[in-house]
Amino acid sequence: MPAAPSALPMIRGEALDFYLSRGYYRMQQNLFTCDFVPFDGRVYTAHWLRLNVAGVGWGAEQRRLLRRNAHLTTVIRPFRPNAGYEELYARYRQSISFDASPTVEEVLLGGEEHNAFNTQVMEVYEGPKLIAAGIFDYGARTLAGIVNFYDPAYRRHSLGKYLMLLKIEHARQLALDYYYPGYVLHDYPKFDYKLFPSLEAAEVYDSVRGRWLPFAWATVAAHSAELLAEWLPEELREKYSQ
Numbered sequence: 001m002p003a004a005p006s007a008l009p010m011i012r013g014e015a016l017d018f019y020l021s022r023g024y025y026r027m028q029q030n031l032f033t034c035d036f037v038p039f040d041g042r043v044y045t046a047h048w049l050r051l052n053v054a055g056v057g058w059g060a061e062q063r064r065l066l067r068r069n070a071h072l073t074t075v076i077r078p079f080r081p082n083a084g085y086e087e088l089y090a091r092y093r094q095s096i097s098f099d100a101s102p103t104v105e106e107v108l109l110g111g112e113e114h115n116a117f118n119t120q121v122m123e124v125y126e127g128p129k130l131i132a133a134g135i136f137d138y139g140a141r142t143l144a145g146i147v148n149f150y151d152p153a154y155r156r157h158s159l160g161k162y163l164m165l166l167k168i169e170h171a172r173q174l175a176l177d178y179y180y181p182g183y184v185l186h187d188y189p190k191f192d193y194k195l196f197p198s199l200e201a202a203e204v205y206d207s208v209r210g211r212w213l214p215f216a217w218a219t220v221a222a223h224s225a226e227l228l229a230e231w232l233p234e235e236l237r238e239k240y241s242q
Contacts, residue, residue, distance in 0.1 A: 011116050013140030020142055020180050021212075023048040023205040026117060028110030035207055035227050037185060044185040045224040048205040049194055050178045050212065053171045055201035062165055062197065069162050072124050072131070076170065079119040081105050085133055088149060095152035107147050108135065119146070122166055124159060134163035143171040144180040161196050168197055186224035 011031075024031045025048070037046050058066070081104065089104045101107045109115060117137045124132035132150035136143055145167050150159035168179050181194040195202055195215070202215035208226055213219055
């Protein structure tokens with residue numbers, strides 16, 4: 001279900017906060033939501049996440065990652081497309097095992113010249129070398145993480161997870177309320193890394209009743225079963241719920 005704001009000069013921060021709170025998310029220059037995602041011939045249920053920034057506390061694994069990368073330098077600036085990001089993204093894309101848009105420009109702009117969102121980029125450097133970039137949008141009281149990419153030679157630094165921690169810390173410094181990382185899928189663990197920063201601070205959206213609940217896998221399973229029963233045709237339920 002899309003909400004298409006591309007005719008507007010800018011999405012106001014309060015408007016982005018509202019749509020994020022209703023389970024919408026950015027796709028290029030649009031806002032969309034979904035309850036189902038197809039992968040490998042099967043339909044999975046999607047469950048939108050947010051983290052209560054004030055409730056995030058780093059555990060041992062998160063503190064260890066922050067210490068490991070403490071020598072790296074971070075710069076935040078307004079996002080502007082450039083060849084450096086595209087070259088880094090191309091190397092990152094060659095190293096991953098899942099489908100991804102061919103370019104950063106395609107991820108964010110989709111051929112449009114004007115960016116309707118307040119988009120920033122968090123650059124991570126080792127010395128003078130750009131090794132990772134994390135792109136995010138500001139709302140008025142929220143921060144939405146859009147995409148992270150990094151030099152595959154630095155895989156042991158877990159830079160995707162590291163950028164999530166940095167974005168949350170940035171949101172905390174700005175006294176924002178929520179960080180939105182996207183969705184997880186029921187019974188499809190490839191997206192579970194979005195819970196890495198803090199399971200205790202995570203909330204999951206109940207799209208049937210329009211409310212946020214404390215995250216638990218049992219809650220996700222119950223929501224998934226309800227979505228399948230309500231929206232999937234009866235002749236497909238058994239096939240796609242296995």
